[in-house]
Amino acid sequence: MESKKVNQLFVTQYSEYPGPRYCVQGPFSGEDYYHKVLNSEFYKAITNEEKLQINLDGTAGYASSFLDEALGNLVYDFGEIAVKNNIFIVSEQEPEWKEMILNDVFNQWEQRRKNIEAPKKTIDHPDHFTIKDVKITKTT
Amino acid sequence: MIVLGCVQLETSDIISIIETIVTAAIGIWIGVVVQKNQQNNRAIKEYFIDEINSTNEKYNTFFEQVYEQQITGQKTTEWFKIMNNQFEIFDLNLRKEISINASTLKGLHIEFRNFLTSSEDFNNAFTKPGIILSPVVKNVIMNYQARIKSEVVNIIIAINKSKK
Numbered sequence: 053m054e055s056k057k058v059n060q061l062f063v064t065q066y067s068e069y070p071g072p073r074y075c076v077q078g079p080f081s082g083e084d085y086y087h088k089v090l091n092s093e094f095y096k097a098i099t100n101e102e103k104l105q106i107n108l109d110g111t112a113g114y115a116s117s118f119l120d121e122a123l124g125n126l127v128y129d130f131g132e133i134a135v136k137n138n139i140f141i142v143s144e145q146e147p148e149w150k151e152m153i154l155n156d157v158f159n160q161w162e163q164r165r166k167n168i169e170a171p172k173k174t175i176d177h178p179d180h181f182t183i184k185d186v187k188i189t190k191t192t
Numbered sequence: 193m194i195v196l197g198c199v200q201l202e203t204s205d206i207i208s209i210i211e212t213i214v215t216a217a218i219g220i221w222i223g224v225v226v227q228k229n230q231q232n233n234r235a236i237k238e239y240f241i242d243e244i245n246s247t248n249e250k251y252n253t254f255f256e257q258v259y260e261q262q263i264t265g266q267k268t269t270e271w272f273k274i275m276n277n278q279f280e281i282f283d284l285n286l287r288k289e290i291s292i293n294a295s296t297l298k299g300l301h302i303e304f305r306n307f308l309t310s311s312e313d314f315n316n317a318f319t320k321p322g323i324i325l326s327p328v329v330k331n332v333i334m335n336y337q338a339r340i341k342s343e344v345v346n347i348i349i350a351i352n353k354s355k356k
Contacts (some may be wrong), residue, residue, distance in 0.1 A: 113273030117307035
């Protein structure tokens with residue numbers, strides 16, 4: 053079985069100083085990272101049948117809310133299975149982040165997805181990709 | 193038989209003398225080595241106790257800054273990462289040298305970090321000159337402060353009690 057090509061994404065390319073949860077709370081937020089970077093990168097990866105490697109190392113540090121909002125939105129829009137099958141997290145400097153994301157964030161946001169508890173959007177974002185009825189569509 | 197001046201030594205006497213000298217030498221050697229080992233072990237323990245006390249001081253300073261709104265959101269996340277790395281090294285060396293682990297303390301640190309940095313108060317005040325926390329959140333933080341202090345004491349006791 054041919055292994056998929058890996059597309060590497062470093063959070064440091066977005067910011068070395070990740071911020072709070074929402075855009076209205078400060079710059080370089082989890083909400084902003086998801087809508088500006090992660091959503092489209094994940095969409096590219098799954099349409100090109102590639103894996104997306106998200107590398108958390110090298111920043112000045114994270115608020116847990118940043119990671120929760122960014123990765124949680126990904127699960128909300130694409131589902132836990134699709135996300136788990138198509139990304140892997142690298143966090144060698146602080147391995148606990150990877151554990152938190154895989155064990156807590158994914159589970160909690162998958163539950164939110166099932167309960168249709170939509171994530172908060174504190175500013176207007178451009179259309180973004182989601183999976184709806186097994187099809188990827190663009191939505192507001 | 194050996195004659196030394198007016199002293200006559202039988203073979204058995206010679207053997208006894210040699211035995212006494214060798215036994216004394218071994219005793220002295222063991223005393224020196226054991227004492228040196230004990231000194232080294234004490235020095236290692238004191239090093240780790242100093243390290244954990246230093247960590248405790250850093251925590252005390254951090255808690256004061258949080259209560260007094262003297263630390264920003266950004267500085268808080270940086271502090272947590274630096275301390276996390278220090279815990280990792282401390283725990284590794286402690287296990288290697290004294291076979292004690294500091295994983296409970298590290299676990300508390302992670303739990304505290306996740307609680308504080310996920311709180312709405314923290315995120316709402318992220319860009320302010322100092323994070324402003326409600327009394328409810330402050331109370332939880334005080335609880336963490338007590339648990340961390342208690343765990344520091346547990347580690348110091350464990351270090352002192354360790355056989356090495």
